[in-house]
Amino acid sequence: xxxxxxxxxxxxxxxxxxxxxxxxxxxxxxxxxIPGGIVLALMRLSPLRPVSAASACFVEFFRNIPLxxxxxxxxxxxxxxxxxxxxxxxxxxxxxxxxxxxxxAETFRAGIVSIRRGQxxxxxxxxxxxxxxxxxxxxxxxxxxxxxxxxxTWVSLFKDTSLVxxxxxxxxxxxxxxxRSQTFRILEMLTAMAAIYWLLGYxxxxxxxxxxxxxxxxx
Amino acid sequence: MLGDLDFSPLLESWRYLAAGxxxxxxxxALTVVSxxxxxxxxxxxxxxxxxxxxxxxxxxxxxxxAIPVLVVLVWMYFxxxxxxGISLPxxxxxxxxxxxxxxxxxxxxxxxxxxxxRPGQTRAAQALGMSGAQVVSKVVFPQAVxxxxxxxxxxxxxxxxxxAIAATIAVPEYMERSQTLAGxxxxxxxxxxxxxxxxxxxxxxxxxxxxxxxxxxxxxxxS
Amino acid sequence: MNATVVxxxxxxxKNFGSFVxxxxxxTRVHKGEVVCLIGPSGSGKSTLLRCxxxxxxLDGGTISLDGIALPDNETGMRDVRRRMGMVFQxxxxxxxxxxxxxVMMGPITVLRLSRxxxxxxxxxxxxxxxxxxxxxxxxxSLSGGQQQRVAxxxxxxxxxxxxxxxxxxxxxxxxxxxxxxxxxxRLADEGMTMVVVTHxxxxxxxxxxxVVVFERGAIVExxxxxxxxxxxxxxxxxxxxxxxxxxx
Numbered sequence: 001x002x003x004x005x006x007x008x009x010x011x012x013x014x015x016x017x018x019x020x021x022x023x024x025x026x027x028x029x030x031x032x033x034i035p036g037g038i039v040l041a042l043m044r045l046s047p048l049r050p051v052s053a054a055s056a057c058f059v060e061f062f063r064n065i066p067l068x069x070x071x072x073x074x075x076x077x078x079x080x081x082x083x084x085x086x087x088x089x090x091x092x093x094x095x096x097x098x099x100x101x102x103x104x105a106e107t108f109r110a111g112i113v114s115i116r117r118g119q120x121x122x123x124x125x126x127x128x129x130x131x132x133x134x135x136x137x138x139x140x141x142x143x144x145x146x147x148x149x150x151x152x153t154w155v156s157l158f159k160d161t162s163l164v165x166x167x168x169x170x171x172x173x174x175x176x177x178x179x180r181s182q183t184f185r186i187l188e189m190l191t192a193m194a195a196i197y198w199l200l201g202y203x204x205x206x207x208x209x210x211x212x213x214x215x216x217x218x219x
Numbered sequence: 220m221l222g223d224l225d226f227s228p229l230l231e232s233w234r235y236l237a238a239g240x241x242x243x244x245x246x247x248a249l250t251v252v253s254x255x256x257x258x259x260x261x262x263x264x265x266x267x268x269x270x271x272x273x274x275x276x277x278x279x280x281x282x283x284x285a286i287p288v289l290v291v292l293v294w295m296y297f298x299x300x301x302x303x304g305i306s307l308p309x310x311x312x313x314x315x316x317x318x319x320x321x322x323x324x325x326x327x328x329x330x331x332x333x334x335x336x337r338p339g340q341t342r343a344a345q346a347l348g349m350s351g352a353q354v355v356s357k358v359v360f361p362q363a364v365x366x367x368x369x370x371x372x373x374x375x376x377x378x379x380x381x382x383a384i385a386a387t388i389a390v391p392e393y394m395e396r397s398q399t400l401a402g403x404x405x406x407x408x409x410x411x412x413x414x415x416x417x418x419x420x421x422x423x424x425x426x427x428x429x430x431x432x433x434x435x436x437x438x439x440x441x442s
Numbered sequence: 443m444n445a446t447v448v449x450x451x452x453x454x455x456k457n458f459g460s461f462v463x464x465x466x467x468x469t470r471v472h473k474g475e476v477v478c479l480i481g482p483s484g485s486g487k488s489t490l491l492r493c494x495x496x497x498x499x500l501d502g503g504t505i506s507l508d509g510i511a512l513p514d515n516e517t518g519m520r521d522v523r524r525r526m527g528m529v530f531q532x533x534x535x536x537x538x539x540x541x542x543x544x545v546m547m548g549p550i551t552v553l554r555l556s557r558x559x560x561x562x563x564x565x566x567x568x569x570x571x572x573x574x575x576x577x578x579x580x581x582x583s584l585s586g587g588q589q590q591r592v593a594x595x596x597x598x599x600x601x602x603x604x605x606x607x608x609x610x611x612x613x614x615x616x617x618x619x620x621x622x623x624x625x626x627x628r629l630a631d632e633g634m635t636m637v638v639v640t641h642x643x644x645x646x647x648x649x650x651x652x653v654v655v656f657e658r659g660a661i662v663e664x665x666x667x668x669x670x671x672x673x674x675x676x677x678x679x680x681x682x683x684x685x686x687x688x689x690x
Contacts, residue, residue, distance in 0.1 A: 201285025
């Protein structure tokens, strides 16, 4: 059997587009899921039972189903439920955002809860309002604890974008698999796909380790 | 729109789906066991092995953190046979790929657990005259395991979720059977919504059990 | 005192990178003697103790136990460690085991005692440090002073020839310091050979046979407590003790 590795170079433009789409998906998802996670975390900590219960249900549900199923579900059920046809990109983005928001909510909640009660009380004693305490005392401290976990979530998200290939979002995995089936250069294209993900993901994993060492709180 | 739901295809095909669920659980169980074994071996060799072994294993673990499961699965099923000359049935290709992936996480958890034990504990054990193996097996590892339990427990739910990706290489597990049924019955809303509930019912207690187990043993890990 | 020499330090040197932790230390510890090592933080006294137990490797000189130099391989060092008990500033009890299991661990895993014999030995030692009723507790539920007394019992369970104490009361609340020092005092009265790194000057004065003053990795002065505390011959000793608020 002969292999034709030149095929990868031949399709470099398409692969580059796939990479761009992967990065775009990951960035867009995080941009939605960070505010989403903060809102869910604050809801979860609300003294109003229905609000905190709603947040808990949302978070637990989306953390406890496979992402690939969520992608299919968004693809088939969202248009029927809402009555609007979305593009594959929007559908994939929605599924990823629901999933990552749920994880981020837990991250932010743990970050906020980890700040000692005494810190909040000390700030209240200075005459700050609840909101000022949250914004000026609790959140800045929580960020240090949250950042390393967010970085890990980012690396997972970057890989998870590959799952929206199943509904035809033309990110790296989809593009590679398409070229594979058009050219029958199976080994070459699948290896190229793995190698490109590796090239992109490996430095990220190392960066995450660095962030954990730099900011990680050891107790 | 959502008014005329029809769940009868699901009821008619429940055996077909139940068999798929069986495959999901079997694949998950096998993967968890093999990943714990392989991951522990990798983790221990990385922490206590010679430097060159440790470097190679670190490279392997970080690579697995960088490459999506889907990519490993697809490569193992479609590309591996072209290199090795033997093709694996979908189930075993999925098992191998998932194990490669999850074992890397287990190894990483093990390392973090071992490193979380204060060096003073090792010194105190050495001061009693314990050998290196005794220090690890009697003092470091028992404490590390307790700290690792929540993370190791989460491996179970991670694995169950990852087996759903094996649908892409046609392993006849629950996700794949749901796709097939959705296509045949033209009832994707009902089929996929049911699938969500089924997965949730399996995964939620697993997550909860880990939390409870953790709270029970947490005090033993304090030092 | 012309008893047998237990520990013999000859020109001991230890560097951490460019930092000289021990700069040629020579002294002897005799059988039944209680030697207190005092001096400012970072003066090398704890490092000497850790070198004694082979937890740090020497960069020069020798340390001998009963006339035989410490081996520089790990396996040989293990045999030597059995003969020395070590108590750490941070206790380092094993949190996953009960109090009595902590004390039994060395005899069972290292000395290969039967569980029965190890338990008898451990019970006697817990009695000795006054913690029999805590035998089945986990370390986390004990006060610092109690944990340190268990750590002493754990070290004694190996029936060591010499006990090494590395600032055993520095991590304790003031109210529990006394109970640990009392246990140590009783041990000294029984004739145990002890090397104690400490900041407790009154303990050193009351219990030590000899006090060794360290500064910058070297011995400034050594002698009986009466000399060190009442009539130090070296100005640096006076400065150090004066700094601590010790005025004779």
